[in-house]
Amino acid sequence: MSYPSPLQYHPDSHDSIPSTYTYRPSYSSSSSSRSAETLARDHEQLLISHWPPSHRSSGSLSPNRLLDKPTSARPIGNSLKHLRPADFDQIKTLGTGTFARVWLTRWTHPHDERSAHQVYALKILHKVDVIRLKQVEHVRNERNVLAAVAGHPFITTLVASFQDEESLYMLLDYCPGGEVFSYLRRARRFNEPTSRFYAAEIVLILEYLHEKEGVAYRDLKPENILIDADGHLKLVDFGFAKTVGNRETYTLCGTPEYLAPEVIRNTGHGCAVDWWAFGILIYEFLVGQPPFWDQNPMKIYEQIIEGNIRYPSAMSPDARDLIAKLCTVDTSKRLGNIRGRAAAVKAHPWFRGVDWDAVFHRKMQGPIVPQLQGPADTRHFDEYEPEPEKQEVYTRELREKYEEAFKDF
Amino acid sequence: MSLPPEYFHEINTLNREFIEASPDDILQFCADYFQRRLASQRHEFLVANPQSRKSGMVDPNIRGMQALQEDEAVASPTASSFPSNPFDTTMNASNPRDAGNGTTADGHQFNFGGFSASVGAPPSGGGDASNFPNNYNLNRRISVSAESLDPASTFSSNWVPPFYPKTKEQQTRLTNAVAQNFLFAHLDEEQSSQVLGALQEKRIPAKGVKVIEQGAEGDNFYVVESGTFDVFVHPSGKIQPGIEGLGNNVGTVGAGGSFGELALMYNAPRAASVVSAESSTLWALDRVTFRRILMDSAFQRRRMYEKFLEEVPLFVTLTPYERSKIADALESKKYPPGTTIIREGDPGDAFYIVEQGEAEVFKRGADKPINRIEKGGYFGELALLDDQPRAASVISKSEVKVATMGKDAFQRLLGPVESIMRRNDPRRGQAGMEEVDPLSKE
Numbered sequence: 001m002s003y004p005s006p007l008q009y010h011p012d013s014h015d016s017i018p019s020t021y022t023y024r025p026s027y028s029s030s031s032s033s034r035s036a037e038t039l040a041r042d043h044e045q046l047l048i049s050h051w052p053p054s055h056r057s058s059g060s061l062s063p064n065r066l067l068d069k070p071t072s073a074r075p076i077g078n079s080l081k082h083l084r085p086a087d088f089d090q091i092k093t094l095g096t097g098t099f100a101r102v103w104l105t106r107w108t109h110p111h112d113e114r115s116a117h118q119v120y121a122l123k124i125l126h127k128v129d130v131i132r133l134k135q136v137e138h139v140r141n142e143r144n145v146l147a148a149v150a151g152h153p154f155i156t157t158l159v160a161s162f163q164d165e166e167s168l169y170m171l172l173d174y175c176p177g178g179e180v181f182s183y184l185r186r187a188r189r190f191n192e193p194t195s196r197f198y199a200a201e202i203v204l205i206l207e208y209l210h211e212k213e214g215v216a217y218r219d220l221k222p223e224n225i226l227i228d229a230d231g232h233l234k235l236v237d238f239g240f241a242k243t244v245g246n247r248e249t250y251t252l253c254g255t256p257e258y259l260a261p262e263v264i265r266n267t268g269h270g271c272a273v274d275w276w277a278f279g280i281l282i283y284e285f286l287v288g289q290p291p292f293w294d295q296n297p298m299k300i301y302e303q304i305i306e307g308n309i310r311y312p313s314a315m316s317p318d319a320r321d322l323i324a325k326l327c328t329v330d331t332s333k334r335l336g337n338i339r340g341r342a343a344a345v346k347a348h349p350w351f352r353g354v355d356w357d358a359v360f361h362r363k364m365q366g367p368i369v370p371q372l373q374g375p376a377d378t379r380h381f382d383e384y385e386p387e388p389e390k391q392e393v394y395t396r397e398l399r400e401k402y403e404e405a406f407k408d409f
Numbered sequence: 410m411s412l413p414p415e416y417f418h419e420i421n422t423l424n425r426e427f428i429e430a431s432p433d434d435i436l437q438f439c440a441d442y443f444q445r446r447l448a449s450q451r452h453e454f455l456v457a458n459p460q461s462r463k464s465g466m467v468d469p470n471i472r473g474m475q476a477l478q479e480d481e482a483v484a485s486p487t488a489s490s491f492p493s494n495p496f497d498t499t500m501n502a503s504n505p506r507d508a509g510n511g512t513t514a515d516g517h518q519f520n521f522g523g524f525s526a527s528v529g530a531p532p533s534g535g536g537d538a539s540n541f542p543n544n545y546n547l548n549r550r551i552s553v554s555a556e557s558l559d560p561a562s563t564f565s566s567n568w569v570p571p572f573y574p575k576t577k578e579q580q581t582r583l584t585n586a587v588a589q590n591f592l593f594a595h596l597d598e599e600q601s602s603q604v605l606g607a608l609q610e611k612r613i614p615a616k617g618v619k620v621i622e623q624g625a626e627g628d629n630f631y632v633v634e635s636g637t638f639d640v641f642v643h644p645s646g647k648i649q650p651g652i653e654g655l656g657n658n659v660g661t662v663g664a665g666g667s668f669g670e671l672a673l674m675y676n677a678p679r680a681a682s683v684v685s686a687e688s689s690t691l692w693a694l695d696r697v698t699f700r701r702i703l704m705d706s707a708f709q710r711r712r713m714y715e716k717f718l719e720e721v722p723l724f725v726t727l728t729p730y731e732r733s734k735i736a737d738a739l740e741s742k743k744y745p746p747g748t749t750i751i752r753e754g755d756p757g758d759a760f761y762i763v764e765q766g767e768a769e770v771f772k773r774g775a776d777k778p779i780n781r782i783e784k785g786g787y788f789g790e791l792a793l794l795d796d797q798p799r800a801a802s803v804i805s806k807s808e809v810k811v812a813t814m815g816k817d818a819f820q821r822l823l824g825p826v827e828s829i830m831r832r833n834d835p836r837r838g839q840a841g842m843e844e845v846d847p848l849s850k851e
Contacts (some may be wrong), residue, residue, distance in 0.1 A: 098551065137557045185547055223549050240554065246733040250704040250712060252552035252675055264674070265595055266703040268711060268737075289545045300669055302591045321493050332738035 006102040035098030042111065048083075048160050048171070051105070068303075076159050077150030079408060083162040083167060088122055091376065093384040097239070099129035101387060104174060104378055119161060119376040123170040127406060130168070132249040136405050138239050138253070139168065143409055145215050145241040146170065153362055154205045156226070156236040163409050166394050175234045177227030177370035178192050178380030184222050189288035192316060197284050198225070199358075200351060200359045203232045206278065207342030212270040214245040220277035221255050222284065227374070231366025244270050256297050258292040261329045264301045271389040275345070279326025286315055288342040293329070305329070318350040419446065466525070491639040506585045528845040556697055560708040570702050580605060580756040581639045583692060586665050592673055596703075603702045608632065613685045623648045623656070623682040625673035629693045636689020638662045641682045649683050653684050657780070661683040673699050709828065711736050714812055716785075717762045723790045725831045728821075734822050741810040744805040757792025759815040766809035771802045781806075793819050 086104035095102045102123045110116035130139050136350070144159035157173040162403045180198065184190060190198070209215040218240035226234045240253040248268030253258075260276035262269045291310070292303040307329040311320045325335035325348070332338070336345045346356055358364055370380055423442050433436035459521065575583070575806065583605050587593040596604060613620065613636065620638065621627060624647030643649055643656025662668055671677055673696050714736035718724050741764065744750055749762065753773055763786045769778035770788070778802070782788055788803050792817050823829060 036434070063412075133554075134556050135554065138554065181549065219552055221550060237552075240552065246729045248698070248733070248737070250558040250560060250708070251555060252700070253552065255550045255552050257550060264592075266700050270737075271731075284690075291548075293545055297677070301674070305595075306589055332734075332818050332822055335733075338839045339824050 001219075005082060012383050036166050036229065037082065041084065041087065043112060043222055044080045044083050044160070045087065045107070045115070048080070049074065049111070049118055051157075051159055056337045057333055058211070061109075076157055077147035077161055078158045080162045082169075083121070083160060083169075085122075085124075085164060088120070090122070090172075091119070092378050092381070093387075094121055094378070094381050095179075096384050097237070099133050100239075101384075102172075104381075106118075106376065109135075117375065119174045121156075121172040121174045123172060125168045125170075126391065127166060127168060127393070127402070128392045130393065130400060131398055131402050135239070136402060138242075140405065140409070141242045142172065142238045143168075143244065145213070145238050146172075148213055148226070149209065149215070152205070153209060153360065154201050154235060155208075156234045161324075161409055163406060167354065168406060168409050172236070175228045175233070175236070176372050176375065176380060177228035177229065177368070178378055179223055180225040180227060180233070181222035182380065182382065183227070183368055184285065184288070190367075192319065194284065195282060195285035195319075196279045196354065196366065197353065197367055198233060198285065199278070200356070201350075202235075202278060202281070203342060203345055204356070204360055205233075205235050206271075206274050207346075208243070210274070211341060214243050214271075215241055216244045216249070216271045217241050217274050218271075218277075220259050221253050222281065223255075225367070227368060227370055227380075229370065229372060231369035232362050250351075256300050257292060259301070259304060261307060262304045262331060264305060272331045272334055272337035275326050275334055276328075278345075279323045282319065283309070283323050283327070285311060286319060291323075317351075318348075322348050322350040371384065412442045414518075419443075435596075457719060487677050509725050509744050513612060533838055552614065553675045553677065557701060558697075558700055558704050560704055564785050568701065568705070570698060570705075571609070571646050575605070575608075582634070582665065583608060583632060586667055590667070590670060597706070600702060600706050603706075604694065604699060607698050607702065608694050610634070610692040611693045613689040613691060616685055616687050618685045620683045620685065621669055621679045623680065623683070624678045626652075626676050626680045627669055628695050628697075629674065630667065630669045630673045630696075630699070631694075632667045632692040633664050634690040634692055635664050637686040638666075638668070639686050640668070641684065642680070643682070645679075655684065656717050661686065672696055708743075712738050713764070715760070717787065717812070720785060721762075721787050721790060723793070723830070724828070726829055731823050731829075735819070737815060737820055738822060739740045739814050741815055742811050743807045744811070746805055746809075748801045748805045748809075750809070750811070751789050751799050753800065754798045756796060757789055758817075760787065760790035760792055761803075761813045762787045764804060764810040764812055766807040768805050770804050770807050771804060772800075793817055794830070 005212045016242070023367055054207075058325065069184055071201060087108055087370050089108050090103040090105050093101060094104050100123055102121050104119055105122040106119050107115050110118070123399050125139060130136055143158070146156070147161070149155050150158045156175060159171040161168070161170050163169060190277040203219070206217070209217055217238070219237060224235060226236055226239045228234050242249060248270050250266060251267055252263055252266065254260075254263060254273070254277070257278040258280050260269060278376065280290050280292075294300050294303065307327065311323070322335070322345075326345075328334040336342060338344065340347070346354070347352075355364075372379075426442060427435075427438065430438065462673065520550060584601075587605075593601070593604065605644070611631075613697075620631065621629075623641070623643055638660065639658055639659060640649075640660045641655035642659050643654065644658075648654055649656075662683070668681075668683055671680070677694070686746060711733075715732055718727070718732050724735075727735070739762070750768060751757070751809070754770070763782050763784055765784060768782045768786075771784065772779050772781035784802065789799065791797065792799075819826065
């Protein structure tokens with residue numbers, strides 16, 4: 001056996017990891033039977049299979065160290081050129097979207113004891129579907145934003161991305177607790193302490209995305225929030241996330257019940273849409289369903305634009321006040337978007353007593369800690385229909401027109 | 410994997426009831442059964458939690474709210490549009506908006522969600538179901554997205570919206586037809602005329618033409634100019650082959666009616682099929698054109714505001730982030746000629762930037778205007794700084810369009826102006842303060 005030495009990479013010294021793999025010919029001399037390509041793949045495997053560092057439990061990455069580094073200096077979130085889908089065994093579907101499917105996977109050929117037990121969530125997007133559904137720009141945004149935020153304690157970690165002829169792949173950490181959505185529907189609604197705990201972690205996510213990265217997430221909802229092995233949250237699905245900075249953006253995207261009024265009216269929107277959705281989310285946590293609903297989506301949008309929310313009498317005045325301030329149609333009055341930004345949200349009376357530093361460092365005990373038998377347990381994920389056999393062809397014509405757009409994936 | 414005993418209990422009970430009833434419509438029967446079970450289980454839950462039943466301070470006339478209290482939040486809390494009888498398929502046809510419009514229904518009825526099939530369920534036994542009007546879709550919600558709209562590409566290609574000429578009568582009819590639609594309600598005059606101009610005539614030469622097909626992709630919104638259309642909904646959510654493939658006729662649309670408005674938001678499968686009942690004429694508007702018109706005017710206005718704001722000395726220390734926040738919050742207002750926009754001596758509470766037209770500055774004692782303010786000019790910004798009364802009056806000479814912002818809005822967004830001005834900027838000192846007010850120029 002002659003793998004590149006794993007000693008190249010020490011779990012504790014992220015700093016030494018090159019941002020992109022460069023193949024070193026010195027290995028090939030010791031491995032006559034292996035092609036350079038295979039070796040390069042092995043090296044990429046080794047590189048990422050040391051993530052996360054073994055002395056830390058699956059989810060609890062130290063937030064500060066990694067995020068302070070420039071993206072290029074992190075061992076994760078890179079576009080790898082040699083990894084192939086065949087390197088992974090697909091175990092089970094974890095979720096499906098309009099043009100993507102997420103699989104639980106493990107290494108097809110683990111190279112050591114440690115990697116034999118590693119599992120990942122692998123998000124697969126067929127290029128032809130991405131093009132047909134006009135999501136090329138969104139998919140590029142997704143990869144880039146995930147790479148930029150890789151290592152945040154409450155955001156799913158993009159371990160690596162790669163591609164082959166037909167598809168794009170995002171290798172993500174597996175979050176075995178499943179969706180907050182499933183717990184919420186089962187419980188019908190969350191009490192205030194539970195809602196507050198999850199809301200607090202989400203405030204930190206939004207604060208980071210908006211104020212450090214200039215990113216609007218644009219699809220907040222219980223379906224996109226997972227619970228990790230320790231009971232903390234991970235935000236997933238960055239398909240609509242976009243670096244907006246100080247510029248407004250116009251493409252309508254999101255989930256009907258959670259769309260902000262300015263998105264519906266197409267007057268230009270920014271990070272403020274996430275604070276609106278955050279208000280809807282807290283409402284749905286506490287009540288069991290979002291405030292605006294109708295069978296007819298157009299009627300939902302009409303209600304959203306009017307912005308009148310009714311609250312059950314059992315809801316605490318603080319919760320009501322917070323939701324009302326977040327779900328304010330006028331963005332110049334919306335909490336989170338006004339003076340103080342996320343800090344003003346954190347200072348709201350509903351969050352009184354929350355130790356924000358402890359939240360960030362994952363010192364708080366989550367209200368739901370999933371019961372798990374091993375890291376590959378999928379009991380918290382629902383069953384999904386198998387993937388349809390019929391696949392559209394990524395024709396040469398399409399390839400010539402679009403392949404350039406996927407080049408950095 | 411072993412199934413939970415509760416599951417077997419449910420299935421066995423269903424089996425028993427099924428054998429007893431031996432219904433024709435199997436799926437409907439099962440759906441009704443589970444609906445009933447759900448309702449009674451919620452009822453049990455409520456009985457077990459008596460404190461949740463006590464009445465609160467909420468007006469009992471608000472039906473949705475009442476339901477929310479009693480059912481522990483299973484009803485839509487904004488249930489104003491909630492059908493009093495969930496089995497009444499005609500609810501949309503009886504929409505009060507359609508009163509006076511004859512048999513015409515507006516576009517709402519064609520946008521049932523994918524779960525509309527249950528709307529047509531016959532009443533199930535017992536009154537439980539109507540006491541628990543829970544039809545909130547508890548499934549995972551699908552994200553939606555329109556085509557990516559990039560203002561930069563619009564401007565580099567010098568895009569202008571398509572324009573199809575219309576007679577005065579046609580314009581009036583179209584204006585009335587879309588007046589009730591909230592997507593059109595917020596448009597300003599220019600947007601409105603662009604949108605109406607972009608509506609394209611589409612002749613339907615004969616009876617039986619399918620204009621939209623249930624389940625198919627939708628890109629266009631339609632207004633009926635003349636003729637009649639039948640609306641069909643197939644319970645499967647999709648048009649089917651064969652004679653019965655259209656499903657049930659749920660209504661008709663005549664002149665002045667419209668349908669397919671969801672297509673102006675994003676591409677969603679059509680919720681109904683619409684078929685011409687005679688030779689007819691439609692006006693069509695596609696999503697990309699509609700959203701581009703809206704985006705263009707919003708984008709241009711924002712850039713204009715940002716450019717204006719850069720010119721205001723008081724705001725020179727603002728960061729780009731802060732400037733974009735203000736541009737976002739500026740409100741447009743129009744004044745006819747001869748309007749006093751601010752009056753000398755009044756307390757100042759807002760500042761103004763002139764977008765269009767011309768205004769003049771007057772001071773007491775002077776019989777002629779002491780200054781003129783044109784596009785890009787600004788006034789009243791010192792109101793943000795202190796509570797001094799206005800130093801002069803500003804009166805519109807022509808029709809004047811301004812962008813304005815109140816002191817309260819400014820402080821809400823960015824905090825006190827003083828602290829922003831006090832930022833270290835070598836270009837400004839305390840002495841510069843007086844210079845920034847054009848009203849003080851003589």
